[in-house]
Amino acid sequence: MPEATPSLASVIGRIPYRLALAGGWIDQPFVSRLNPTPPGSMVVVAVEPTFRFMDRSGIATGTREVATRLWRGRLPNRKPELLVRELYEAENQGKAEPSGSQDMIGLIYPGINRLAYDFAANGGVFPHHVESLRSARTARWLENVLHVLPVAPRPDGYHPLGEQHLDPKWIARLGQSGKDCFESIRRRDVAALGVSMNECMICWERLLPHTVRHPTIKLDLKALLRAYQARYPGAMYSGCGGGYLFVVSEAAVPGAFQVKIRLRP
16 A cells, blocks of 8 residues: 655644744844833744745744644644743743744734834843734735745854844834834835835844854855845845845745745634
8 A cells, every 4th residue: 555645734734934024133132121212123924834944044943843842733722922931931941042032922923913022021031012913915915025035044053143232223223123114014015114124134234243144154145135135125034144035026036935924823
């Protein structure tokens, strides 16, 4: 008898993936505590697991693996804020440099979410407010203009925090880029979305230069980013060290794919 063909879900699981758009790093308390104009925001998007994303590429695959083991491959039907804290504890127990809670929220909360972080609330570990967009029209719009271009996973030995210039002025700009990103999606404004993502990358380069250049990274990430930013309304990396390049465009982007946003719990 021929061996049964496994379903895709049985191989990659049913836990969603998450994309992090503008504002990333504001979820880390060592950043948010220096924000002179709190709260600072970032945007996360839950996406359906229609294929397997690369590991070590800024898509929270490590957090997703922990969730898969913890909950046997499916999100439990419980309050999302409780699931976030449960998953945060499971992943970060004993870690000197914990993953930010945006990883967990992005997997658990459906739709497009603005996470507002204020160090005075929850020590900056969890957002003091989450604002969500779950309109099918808005989700379809973002699916159509957000193009995901594979670049390369983070190399072995890479670490993003070796050089830090935590200037409060730039931290404020980082947190504002997340707010601007969310509002641009709400308004379905392609140009403004591109501007917010470009601004986020400028902030990353100023605050944490190793997010885009590091001795272990052989590809010129800055040059690649600039080339796409010059041709399209905006672009940013999925995370530090490369991974994927998110490109904003109403036209097709050669080599890129698009995602399916998860709108239901």
